Amino acid sequence: MSQIKDLTTGSIFSQILKLAIPIIATSFVQMAYNMTDMAWLGRVGSETVSAVGIALYIVWLGSSLMFIPKIGAEVCISQAIGRKNMDDAKEFTRNAFGLSFLIAIAFGFLVWLFTGPIVDLFQIESYFVNQTAFVYLRIVAIGMPFTYSNITLSGIYNGTGNTKVPFYVNAVGLILNMVLDPILIFGWGPIPAMGAEGAGIATVTSQILVFGIFILLLKGKNNPLNTKKYIGKFQKQFLNPIIKIGGPVALQSAGFALLAMLLARVMNNIAQGNSIPFSVQSIGAQVEALSWMTALGFSSALGTFTGQNYGAKRWDRIQKGFFVTLGIASTLGLLSTALFYFFGAEVFSLFIKQSEPEVLRMGIVYLIIISFSQVFMSIEITATGAFNGIGKAMPPTIIGIIGNILRIPFAYILAYSLVDILPLFSEYISQDSVPVTGVWWGITVSSILKGCFLFLGFLILLVRHPENDQELPFQKKWINLLPSRIRQQAAVVAPLNQESNKEIEIK
Numbered sequence: 001m002s003q004i005k006d007l008t009t010g011s012i013f014s015q016i017l018k019l020a021i022p023i024i025a026t027s028f029v030q031m032a033y034n035m036t037d038m039a040w041l042g043r044v045g046s047e048t049v050s051a052v053g054i055a056l057y058i059v060w061l062g063s064s065l066m067f068i069p070k071i072g073a074e075v076c077i078s079q080a081i082g083r084k085n086m087d088d089a090k091e092f093t094r095n096a097f098g099l100s101f102l103i104a105i106a107f108g109f110l111v112w113l114f115t116g117p118i119v120d121l122f123q124i125e126s127y128f129v130n131q132t133a134f135v136y137l138r139i140v141a142i143g144m145p146f147t148y149s150n151i152t153l154s155g156i157y158n159g160t161g162n163t164k165v166p167f168y169v170n171a172v173g174l175i176l177n178m179v180l181d182p183i184l185i186f187g188w189g190p191i192p193a194m195g196a197e198g199a200g201i202a203t204v205t206s207q208i209l210v211f212g213i214f215i216l217l218l219k220g221k222n223n224p225l226n227t228k229k230y231i232g233k234f235q236k237q238f239l240n241p242i243i244k245i246g247g248p249v250a251l252q253s254a255g256f257a258l259l260a261m262l263l264a265r266v267m268n269n270i271a272q273g274n275s276i277p278f279s280v281q282s283i284g285a286q287v288e289a290l291s292w293m294t295a296l297g298f299s300s301a302l303g304t305f306t307g308q309n310y311g312a313k314r315w316d317r318i319q320k321g322f323f324v325t326l327g328i329a330s331t332l333g334l335l336s337t338a339l340f341y342f343f344g345a346e347v348f349s350l351f352i353k354q355s356e357p358e359v360l361r362m363g364i365v366y367l368i369i370i371s372f373s374q375v376f377m378s379i380e381i382t383a384t385g386a387f388n389g390i391g392k393a394m395p396p397t398i399i400g401i402i403g404n405i406l407r408i409p410f411a412y413i414l415a416y417s418l419v420d421i422l423p424l425f426s427e428y429i430s431q432d433s434v435p436v437t438g439v440w441w442g443i444t445v446s447s448i449l450k451g452c453f454l455f456l457g458f459l460i461l462l463v464r465h466p467e468n469d470q471e472l473p474f475q476k477k478w479i480n481l482l483p484s485r486i487r488q489q490a491a492v493v494a495p496l497n498q499e500s501n502k503e504i505e506i507k
Helices: 012-041 046-065 067-082 086-113 115-120 127-159 164-186 196-219 236-271 276-311 315-342 344-348 357-371 374-389 394-405 407-417 431-464 475-480 484-506
Strands: none
Touching (some): 012 127, 012 164, 046 067, 046 236, 067 086, 067 127, 067 374, 086 115, 086 127, 127 164, 164 196, 236 276, 236 407, 236 431, 276 315, 276 344, 315 357, 315 431, 394 407
């Protein structure tokens, strides 16, 4: 238990940073698996990249399901540690790990069994693409029990406050993947060139190694919870909180994956067959993932921090931790805004050849539009971590799903009905391409709305929670903005509430 970090005392700023940086690094490592595969496969041919891209949609969907045990483990374990109840923390670990292995095996089996129908859903005419996607997806499906269980194992360590171990372990797997990729894709000596099949084998082999290292560490002397048993009989009192907390997060992520596919089809309809906007959005999403992954790292750190302090009933630290993390994430969001707005050409040119100037120019427009949402996206993700930490995952899920769904009507309204009010960006794109930017403006508007609503939602929770007697930053200035009659009513009600709380305590 020496590896467990007590987050209920000490400097909040340094604790958040120490938790977040390894999580961010781990996220970038996991993202680098796909980027490495794509980088090598791009030299094989665009059809091979398209085939692997089909499979990655399914991998994304499965990863979303793993948020059930991962987020559930992070929050429930951290809350149990905050209550100084290590027995509960161990039981949450066993139930989360068992659930993750069950989901991973079931999902991998279904993908392997229905690989053909899954590939057919994308309605790709090329036989080569379909066949390559079929083979790659079946290989990846075999490794899913290990790949997806690694996500939960990382969450178990995060829940104890030890976020460095997942980074080190996943980094070892990435190094192996980077070594195996060129050997198996292009061949070397007696090893034949296997293309996408080789990339799949490299990824699965790396994930099996990561899984093995995690198990060895958990069985060793310095495992975080001093327990040797990680799989046992499911217990309702521990399984239900995991599902209750992780389920909504998984639902939102899975819905987002499906919506991304639908939004791509909507954009293709608006573009009337022009493939450039789709390519721009695909590349742009990878660029934005850099800021999104960073904010998500701080969100996970805040979730663990909040969970421990919620278990310890330290609402003063919960509130301070929220605003400290919000300040860090918002600053990073401002930096992303400046980077995308002023240096969009330099950033996008890193991902596209100079021989395709039309794609580059439209990419600059994409980054300019998305730049306006970066601060609000950071606020949204930070508030989500705070809600998760106190076990209330449903509010951000509801707001997230509604906000994401709104992107579809926003895209149509802005691309058709309100297209005349959109900026022309005549320096970069033609008049005919302006309607497509309505899709990207819709994404930006929805992110702004989600960030605002989640921020206000958590503020309301802090103000109304009976155990939180801390004054919010600038609370007096905010109150002065209210009409005097409302302020007078609040002044009368507040003492009454305090008296009623005292009566309840006496009883």
